[in-house]
Amino acid sequence: MSKKLLHADQEDGKGKKDWKETVIQALGFYRNTPYVSEYQREANVRSSMFMSFVLMVLEVWMILRYIYRYFYLMPDKYDITVSSFFHYTRNYWTLLLVGLTMFLYGVFFLKKKVHFPKLSDVWITLFAGICLGFGVYVSFDDFQRGKMIICFLTMILYVACMLIWRPIISAVMLATLAYGFHELLENRALDKETGELIGINSGDNINYIMYIISLIMVAISIYNQRHREARKAEDLYISSLTDELTGLPNMHSFSESCEAYVKEVAAPGVNLVYLFFDIENFKTYNEQMGHVKGDRFLKRVGEIIGECFPGEPHARQSDDHFVVLTLEQEYEKRMEQVLEKVAQIRDYEGYIAMKVGGFKPRDLQLAPRLCVDKARYAVTFAKNRSDQYYSEYDEKMDAAFHQREYVLNNIDKAVKNDYIKVYYQPVMSSQNEHLDGCEALARWIDPEVGFLSPGSFIPILEESRQIHKLDSRIYEIVCQDLRRSLDQGLPIVPVSLNFSRLDFELMDAVEVLEGYASKYDIPRKYFHVEITESALTSDVEGLKREMDRFHALGYSIWLDDFGSGYSSMNVLKDFNFDLMKIDMVFLRGFHENEKAKVILRNIVRLAQEMGMMTLTEGVETREAVDFLEDIGCGRLQGYFFGKPMPYGDLYEKIGSGEYRVSEEEA
Numbered sequence: 244m245s246k247k248l249l250h251a252d253q254e255d256g257k258g259k260k261d262w263k264e265t266v267i268q269a270l271g272f273y274r275n276t277p278y279v280s281e282y283q284r285e286a287n288v289r290s291s292m293f294m295s296f297v298l299m300v301l302e303v304w305m306i307l308r309y310i311y312r313y314f315y316l317m318p319d320k321y322d323i324t325v326s327s328f329f330h331y332t333r334n335y336w337t338l339l340l341v342g343l344t345m346f347l348y349g350v351f352f353l354k355k356k357v358h359f360p361k362l363s364d365v366w367i368t369l370f371a372g373i374c375l376g377f378g379v380y381v382s383f384d385d386f387q388r389g390k391m392i393i394c395f396l397t398m399i400l401y402v403a404c405m406l407i408w409r410p411i412i413s414a415v416m417l418a419t420l421a422y423g424f425h426e427l428l429e430n431r432a433l434d435k436e437t438g439e440l441i442g443i444n445s446g447d448n449i450n451y452i453m454y455i456i457s458l459i460m461v462a463i464s465i466y467n468q469r470h471r472e473a474r475k476a477e478d479l480y481i482s483s484l485t486d487e488l489t490g491l492p493n494m495h496s497f498s499e500s501c502e503a504y505v506k507e508v509a510a511p512g513v514n515l516v517y518l519f520f521d522i523e524n525f526k527t528y529n530e531q532m533g534h535v536k537g538d539r540f541l542k543r544v545g546e547i548i549g550e551c552f553p554g555e556p557h558a559r560q561s562d563d564h565f566v567v568l569t570l571e572q573e574y575e576k577r578m579e580q581v582l583e584k585v586a587q588i589r590d591y592e593g594y595i596a597m598k599v600g601g602f603k604p605r606d607l608q609l610a611p612r613l614c615v616d617k618a619r620y621a622v623t624f625a626k627n628r629s630d631q632y633y634s635e636y637d638e639k640m641d642a643a644f645h646q647r648e649y650v651l652n653n654i655d656k657a658v659k660n661d662y663i664k665v666y667y668q669p670v671m672s673s674q675n676e677h678l679d680g681c682e683a684l685a686r687w688i689d690p691e692v693g694f695l696s697p698g699s700f701i702p703i704l705e706e707s708r709q710i711h712k713l714d715s716r717i718y719e720i721v722c723q724d725l726r727r728s729l730d731q732g733l734p735i736v737p738v739s740l741n742f743s744r745l746d747f748e749l750m751d752a753v754e755v756l757e758g759y760a761s762k763y764d765i766p767r768k769y770f771h772v773e774i775t776e777s778a779l780t781s782d783v784e785g786l787k788r789e790m791d792r793f794h795a796l797g798y799s800i801w802l803d804d805f806g807s808g809y810s811s812m813n814v815l816k817d818f819n820f821d822l823m824k825i826d827m828v829f830l831r832g833f834h835e836n837e838k839a840k841v842i843l844r845n846i847v848r849l850a851q852e853m854g855m856m857t858l859t860e861g862v863e864t865r866e867a868v869d870f871l872e873d874i875g876c877g878r879l880q881g882y883f884f885g886k887p888m889p890y891g892d893l894y895e896k897i898g899s900g901e902y903r904v905s906e907e908e909a
């Protein structure tokens with residue numbers, strides 16, 4: 244049966260069905276999906292259960308009525324023994340037992356305790372057959388006594404309710420049963436008294452036919468109704484398991500298929516590999532080609548992955564990420580096939596390539612999602628490398644992966660339990676080498692894993708969009724430290740605070756700092772807001788607005804890491820920074836390379852001409868200090884003057900006279 248027929252009932256509204264299709268549809272000549280068949284079967288079991296319950300109640304009532312009649316009302320008239328009691332009521336007992344068995348089967352079936360699909364059909368048919376046989380037997384007898392054939396009519400109604408099969412089957416079955424019984428009455432029924440054949444009068448005939456036709460119509464309409472419901476439920480079920488865009492399974496169903504797959508293939512010597520596919524530069528493709536083409540591209544990639552790994556669990560994880568679980572034997576060949584086929588989709592001039600991360604679990608019971616995370620982690624090592632398209636999760640990555648997991652899982656705890664500390668690095672005035680300020684730098688001192696430097700947690704927090712949690716805590720600690728110094732009448736220098744670009748997205752950064760500054764009552768001149776050069780590349784207008792707000796409140800704003808290579812010099816004209824922090828890359832190789840000096844001298848001049856003060860970072864030698872003083876760089880920061888240190892150490896050094904605080908600051 245074609246797919247067209249399968250979906251015939253869905254075409255309402257999209258175009259007219261022709262009469263052939265309508266007839267085919269009405270009679271039920273189409274193939275049902277396993278889901279729809281199962282749905283119909285379950286509905287039949289459910290109605291059989293209800294019917295069997297009704298039957299049990301009826302039979303119990305019949306037995307009680309018998310007892311009431313013969314034992315209570317007329318105990319003397321009949322001499323009834325236990326065996327004759329069972330003899331006369333055996334039909335009731337039989338039906339009661341059959342009903343009970345059907346009822347219990349229904350309960351177990353619906354609770355998914357027993358599940359023999361075909362057996363259910365046989366069992367219900369048998370049950371219906373017994374009921375119907377009883378109806379034929381009783382009504383035939385009644386008819387011969389001149390009574391009505393109610394029992395047969397009831398039982399055929401029963402059958403119609405329990406065996407809701409596709410229209411053509413229901414119709415043929417009910418019509419045959421009705422015709423058969425009719426023929427029996429017409430040709431075999433003899434009057435009990437006269438012994439003559441009794442026909443059916445024409446009025447009853449018409450009623451009988453009408454009854455059967457109505458019954459058939461009801462059965463068909465119930466079937467069609469259930470069929471529509473089943474299709475809807477199936478659609479919902481499928482969409483809960485698939486990715487809408489590519490039609491591939493989603494991660495939920497991927498996990499389930501992986502578990503089943505592992506069970507199926509697990510054997511000594513069988514190794515599996517999780518592959519994580521990432522399309523490099525897909526964002527640019529999307530931007531340049533448009534989202535419609537982008538979607539089409541992803542769909543095609545999904546198809547390719549399905550073609551190259553047939554019968555193995557695969558899914559679209561998110562965005563331009565796909566995952567596969569496959570056997571280790573041939574994975575490299577198949578992975579290359581994917582890359583080749585994807586390369587053939589070329590409808591784009593720019594660079595686009597697939598990168599793959601692999602993870603080979605030693606323990607096959609490891610949760611699929613964790614395995615995918617590891618493969619995903621591995622792919623980051625193949626990205627941005629033209630010589631490598633595949634990277635496999637190894638021991639070294641494992642350590643970094645765990646560190647990453649640790650940071651992500653513990654940042655809230657670290658903030659709450661004060662594991663986050665602020666270290667201060669001195670900033671010197673180049674005129675007199677007095678302490679002119681300091682930069683607040685985050686440290687994570689963890690009772691479990693020890694000392695963590697920002698390089699090992701800041702990128703992770705930025706990538707997971709949690710950096711604001713750390714930064715707002717840093718701002719508060721700095722305010723608390725400044726308040727302490729103010730209260731104790733200690734000399735004070737302004738503190739530079741680092742702002743990540745994401746801080747402006749993830750929180751109202753101005754509001755947060757302003758909130759702490761007000762709470763601890765710190766004059767705004769004691770803060771320098773450091774915004775790194777890399778932040779200038781996106782949402783220029785938004786960032787300018789935030790900078791204006793800072794300026795209006797009296798904060799000065801410093802441009803951090805100038806020259807580190809993230810933005811072009813051209814962006815300088817769009818922003819109003821008060822000071823330019825020249826990145827430490829310029830001091831690298833300073834001693835051997837005369838050109839480094841030329842560059843530094845000109846950057847300082849450029850900044851001055853644009854009305855910015857200057858500071859050079861990473862100053863490690865006397866020679867560098869002298870040179871920078873000579874070219875007029877206003878401030879200096881680096882290990883030559885001191886590494887970042889705790890608040891207490893800073894004040895110890897101030898107290899001991901190692902750092903002299905600039906007069907204007909003190």
Ligand code: C2E
Pocket residue numbers: 668683684685696697698701710714717741742743803804827860861862863880881882883887
């Ligand atoms: P940054 O803002 O450029 O901070 C200066 C970094 O250079 C600090 O590293 C400092 O210890 C280091 N440094 C200073 N002088 C010298 C020197 O003479 N030689 C060398 N080789 N290095 C020097 P740190 O503390 O490890 O911080 C690294 C980066 O982490 C910072 O770079 C900053 O981008 C980020 N960071 C640190 N704390 C925070 C924070 O609280 N919030 C945010 N958002 N980022 C932070």
Ligand code: CA
Pocket residue numbers: 682741773803
């Ligand atoms: Ca900084």
Ligand code: CA
Pocket residue numbers: 803804824826860
């Ligand atoms: Ca810097």
